[in-house]
Each structure stands twice: as structure tokens, then as C-alpha cells.
Amino acid sequence: MLYNKDMSSIFSKIIMGEIPCYKIYEDDKTLAFLDINPEVMGHVLVVPKVEVDKIYDLSDEDYQALMATVKKLAKHMEEVLGARTLMKVVGTDVPHAHVHLTPLDEKWEYGKTLKPTEAEMQEMVEKLALK
Ligand code: 5GP
Numbered sequence: 001m002l003y004n005k006d007m008s009s010i011f012s013k014i015i016m017g018e019i020p021c022y023k024i025y026e027d028d029k030t031l032a033f034l035d036i037n038p039e040v041m042g043h044v045l046v047v048p049k050v051e052v053d054k055i056y057d058l059s060d061e062d063y064q065a066l067m068a069t070v071k072k073l074a075k076h077m078e079e080v081l082g083a084r085t086l087m088k089v090v091g092t093d094v095p096h097a098h099v100h101l102t103p104l105d106e107k108w109e110y111g112k113t114l115k116p117t118e119a120e121m122q123e124m125v126e127k128l129a130l131k
Contacts, residue, residue: 009096011047022121025130029065037113040105046070047098055097070099
């Protein structure tokens with residue numbers, strides 16, 4: 001079983017399709033979608049479908065699957081957006097392991113989040129979606 005319905009983190013609800021997301025990529029072990037409170041435009045979260053709190057709680061197989069998606073997507077983001085992709089693991093807000101991918105942006109400020117419109121989020125999905 002990939003996730004435990006009783007635990008159901010917000011990210012498991014997204015994985016199960018109970019909550020919508022701006023999907024960028026999906027395979028059998030991972031899902032990537034836009035962060036709802038982006039620090040910069042093109043802020044992506046990559047999550048394992050299995051629900052564990054911390055990234056180092058993942059099995060080696062699930063960790064490797066997560067990192068394979070992170071690498072593939074970061075390279076793709078660099079190509080499409082023409083900016084270095086930064087990778088960050090925090091995990092203080094959502095107890096479901098995840099990696100943040102953000103394009104390097106000179107205007108980034110610590111603690112500041114943007115308020116993109118629905119159309120801007122959709123436009124970013126169209127740019128970044130990876131089959
Ligand atoms: P962290 O746990 O790494 O500190 O941050 C969790 C991230 O998840 C935050 O950047 C927050 O904006 C994002 N987040 C929290 N809830 C949702 C949600 O329902 N949908 C999406 N797309 N992102 C979320």
C-alpha cells in the first residue's frame with residue numbers, strides 16, 4: 001500500500017485526488033506539483049507517494065525514486081526556464097516527505113511568498129509539465 005488513508009497528510013490527499021493540484025509530473029512512486037504558496041514562480045514540490053514524515057524515513061528504493069524524479073525535473077526546469085534550479089528540504093509544515101525545487105530568482109526574499117493568479121499557475125503548468 002502506498003499510503004495509509006488513516007494518516008492522510010495533505011499531500012496524500014493530493015496524491016489520492018481528494019484535493020486538486022497543479023500537476024507537473026507523476027509516476028508510480030512520485031508526484032510533482034506547484035507549491036500553492038510559491039517563493040518564486042515555478043516553485044515545485046516533489047513528493048513520494050508513500051506517506052512518511054521525514055525524507056530519511058524513506059526506504060532506499062523510495063528515496064532513490066524520489067531523487068530520480070528530482071533530478072529529472074530539475075534538469076527540465078533549467079532547460080525550460082533558463083535558470084539554475086535550487087533544491088531544498090525543510091519539512092516543518094507538512095509531515096509528508098517532500099523536496100522543494102525553485103528556479104534561482106534575484107528577487108527572492110526570505111519568508112516572502114507570491115500570490116499568483118489561477119491563470120499564472122496554469123501557464124506555469126503548461127511550461128513545466130513533463131510527460
Ligand atoms: P515545508 O513543510 O517544507 O516547510 O513546507 C511545506 C510546503 O507545502 C509549503 O511551501 C506550502 O506552501 C506547501 N503546501 C502546503 N499545503 C499545500 C497544498 O495543499 N497544496 C500545495 N500545492 N502546496 C501546499
